[in-house]
Amino acid sequence: MARTHVFSRRRFAVGAAAAPLVGAAALRLPAGAGAQGDPVNVGSKDFPEQFILSNMFGQLLENAGIPVNLDNLNLGGTTIAHQALVSGDIDLYAEYTGTALTSEDVLGLAFPLEAAVGAATPAGSPGASPAASPAAAIASPAASPAAASGAFSALDLQVYDIVVTGYRDRYGLVVLQQTPFNDNQALAVKRSFSEERGVTTISQLAEIAGDLTISAPVDFEGREDGLLGLQRVYGGGFNEIEVLPVQPGIKYDQIESDAAEVVLAFGTDAEIARLDLVVLQDDKGLFPPGHAAPVVRQEVIDAYPNLPDILNSVIPLLTNEVMIGLNGQAAEEEPEAIARQFLVESGLIAG
Incomplete structure (x- = not known):
């Protein structure tokens, strides 16, 4: 079931993409980054949590000296954001693992996973193991403190691996670490x-x-x-x-x-x-997990090889408790300010 949010258009009409969009053809965005010195175009879907995450990503990159364009937030739903990424109109945005898995616009696989496992890549094929890919090595949840502390279930990790492989094999896109928070x-x-x-x-x-x-x-x-x-x-x-x-x-x-x-x-x-x-605990696994992860164009990582480490630095900090609190601030504060305060308090950027 697609996530729908009602929010103040005045407060959250962010950037040039705030006007309603009806498809990828409606986008009028700068070309994506492909060489060092080009700005990284950060996009987002159309609700406050996405605005907060994208502002975090942009501020972390700017803090590291990487030029950023944050005019492409509030693009719309999964269809528009994904198409913008694939076409190179944006360079990255945060997608949710269960949405990527099941959305017909992304991987279109079945859940529960009996039908999805093996559909992303046949067993024994060259792309069957995400660990064999440099992109997967960048994304590997084993490198995350959240994974080490047991924040992810076996199902979370299984869905994540399918998503990493699917984006890589179908679109040549790189999935970074997934958040501990589960927005399913x-x-x-x-x-x-x-x-x-x-x-x-x-x-x-x-x-x-x-x-x-x-x-x-x-x-x-x-x-x-x-x-x-x-x-x-x-x-x-x-x-x-x-x-x-x-x-x-x-x-x-x-x-x-x-x-x-x-x-x-x-x-x-x-x-x-x-x-x-x-x-309530979904003890029989009806609903797919919804951990957020930055999805990035490979060309951008080629231009800025430290980009994955920069963005991954904040990911383990984003628990359900933290994200619920940040979303609660969105009724009164701007996403840019919410993101900056959290990054400063977390010691990831200077105040």
Whole structure:
């Protein structure tokens, strides 16, 4: 289910690409970097988390003396951002592993992974192991403190490796390290509900879901990554749960007012902290992981070989708790200021 955000157009109309775009043909962007001295064109999708991440990337590169163009934020959804990267209109942006895996515009593979594994690259083929690639070596999660500390599950790493290989083999693009934060689709409940009913997993929720109401976007009931998937994978009360269909921008209003006990969330939504919600464990693996990772044109890395290390320096710091907090600031502060404050406080750039 595509992530949709409602936000202030005045506050987040960032740069030259802020006007609505209907396709890659609508882009009017400078040519991407290809030689040392050319500015690196950093892009983003169209919601605050993306603006914050892209500003972090741009500020880190500028701090290292690499020229940057940050006029290409707020491009739109996955289709436009990906097409801009492939065409060279931008040089990098942050994509989410599950989105890259399943989006028809990127890799278009199946989830769960039974059908996806082997579809990216046949077993035994020259491209079957991402570790065999210099790009994969740059991206390798084993080099990340987050991976070393167990922040990633086996599924997270499996999806990541498929995504690294797919981008490399299909598009010649390099995927850098993935963030510890997981912005995947999820179900959330109030902490008081979780404690009173003893519910911390979706399986436990399924046992009582027939007596509950879930606040979710209007297309939730007809989607495999929505109610249909919950009924197929978890069963139980999800066959009888009441759905309160709402516009994405007001779905949290329903759980705040107790009109619903459950909300369809994303893992780094600011409302999780604001409303003290508990994100339930997807213990049967219905929803694909959503770790963010910079995807970069190889030509840019050839021109600026230290670029991967520069961008990877911030990645292990971006946990769910951190990203939820940063997203919570976005209602009142500019993404540029949020990014700069975090980088300064983390000791990655000077104040």
